Every structure is written in C-alpha cells, then in structure tokens.
Amino acid sequence: MNLDDAGRSPAARIGVFGGTFDPPHLGHLVTAVNVAHELDLDRVLMVVANEPWQKVGERGISSAAIRLAMVRAATAADDVVEASDLELVRGGPSYSVDTLEHLAGLDPAGERFLVVGSDAASGLDTWERADELSGLATIVVVERPGSTTRVPEGFEVVHVEVPRLEVSSTDLRERVRTGRPLRHLVPDGVVSLIREHGLYGG
Ligand code: ATP
Numbered sequence: 001m002n003l004d005d006a007g008r009s010p011a012a013r014i015g016v017f018g019g020t021f022d023p024p025h026l027g028h029l030v031t032a033v034n035v036a037h038e039l040d041l042d043r044v045l046m047v048v049a050n051e052p053w054q055k056v057g058e059r060g061i062s063s064a065a066i067r068l069a070m071v072r073a074a075t076a077a078d079d080v081v082e083a084s085d086l087e088l089v090r091g092g093p094s095y096s097v098d099t100l101e102h103l104a105g106l107d108p109a110g111e112r113f114l115v116v117g118s119d120a121a122s123g124l125d126t127w128e129r130a131d132e133l134s135g136l137a138t139i140v141v142v143e144r145p146g147s148t149t150r151v152p153e154g155f156e157v158v159h160v161e162v163p164r165l166e167v168s169s170t171d172l173r174e175r176v177r178t179g180r181p182l183r184h185l186v187p188d189g190v191v192s193l194i195r196e197h198g199l200y201g202g
Pocket residue numbers: 018019020021022026027028031115116117118119120121142143144145165166167168169170171
C-alpha cells in the first residue's frame with residue numbers, strides 16, 4: 001500500500017464539517033465524533049471558514065486565526081476529529097465546493113462526506129456551485145434542536161442520528177457578554193482562549 005507524504009493510506013473516508021466555529025462547542029464535537037462512528041470515517045475535518053460569506057456583515061466575526069486556534073484546542077485530544085486550516089490557507093471567501101474539490105484532488109480514490117446540521121442543510125441550494133456538491137461528497141445531515149430538516153429539492157442526503165444538544169455559538173457569545181458560565185458547553189482549552197483574547201465582549 002502506498003502512503004502519502006503524511007504517512008496516511010489513500011482511499012480514506014473523510015468527513016468534512018465546515019463552520020464558523022465562533023466558538024466551537026460540544027454540539028459540534030459530539031456531532032463530529034458520532035458521525036465518524038456511525039459512518040466508519042477515518043477522519044473528520046472541522047474546516048474553519050476563512051470568510052464565512054453568508055455571515056459577513058451580520059456581526060463582528062472573530063479572526064480566522066483565533067477561530068482556528070479554538071478548534072485546534074477543542075480537538076487536541078481527539079485522534080479522529082481534527083482542525084483544518086485549508087480555507088485559511090486558500091484565503092478569500094470560503095466555499096465548501098472548493099474545499100471538497102481540493103480534497104478530491106489529494107485522494108481521488110477516497111470518499112468524502114459533507115456534514116451539515118439541519119439549519120445549514122435547509123440552505124444548501126444557496127451555496128456556491130450547489131449543483132456540484134453531490135458529485136463531490138455524500139451529504140450527511142444531523143438534526144439540530146430548534147430546526148426541522150427541510151432539505152432543498154435535488155439533494156440526496158444521508159441522515160445520521162446524534163445526541164441532540166441545544167448549544168449554539170450565538171448563545172455562547174451571549175453567555176460571555178452577560179457573564180454566565182461556559183464550562184461543560186465548551187472544552188476548557190476553548191474557554192481559556194476566549195478569556196485570554198477577551199472575545200465576545202466578556
Ligand atoms: P452560530 O450560532 O454563530 O451560527 P453555530 O452554533 O450554528 O453558530 P456554526 O459554526 O454556524 O455553529 O455551525 C457549523 C455547523 O455545525 C453547521 O452545519 C451547523 O448546523 C452545525 N451545528 C452547530 N451547532 C450544532 C449542534 N448543537 N448540533 C448539531 N449541529 C450543529
């Protein structure tokens with residue numbers, strides 16, 4: 001068997017879980033770990049959006065470097081889920097279709113799984129070059145509390161059951177602002193980074 005430069009065997013089953021991750025939380029991690037288990041994935045990449053173009057302008061978004069540092073801290077102890085800086089390295093607005101194409105080029109025989117929560121799934125048809133996504137990855141949808149899954153027409157998806165955790169980055173930012181606890185909703189290393197960098201008006 002040929003190994004790539006990083007010593008990994010090709011033809012891997014890779015989960016691609018993109019997000020703003022401002023901050024990453026247990027909802028993200030529990031999703032990643034359980035999708036990996038259910039679909040027998042070799043790795044799940046938590047791909048930090050460089051410029052989350054659908055969110056830009058809505059609020060101040062933490063720098064991509066800090067969001068990457070938080071995802072690295074959140075995944076440090078995990079051997080299946082890892083932080084990916086692919087979209088930071090590429091720069092500019094972050095489109096999953098570009099990321100999937102890049103990964104397909106690295107491992108043409110591999111299989112890719114694009115993981116989205118139900119709220120994100122309902123907007124799949126608004127994504128850049130949406131018609132190309134299904135050719136590049138199996139789309140995996142997980143239910144998220146507070147949003148019913150309405151997958152737009154034309155997308156075939158696989159549903160995976162994961163524990164439903166009503167945690168969102170929006171709520172966590174509000175918690176910091178109002179001085180409520182983050183512990184056990186966010187890994188300790190991420191809490192430290194939030195405090196260290198004075199994120200979210202804490
Ligand atoms: P925000 O409130 O700022 O939008 P978020 O908590 O929704 O943050 P994102 O970075 O926007 O986090 O989401 C990245 C991906 O993770 C999306 O596909 C989203 O649906 C999914 N996701 C977020 N929170 C959960 C959760 N609690 N359970 C399952 N999936 C989730």
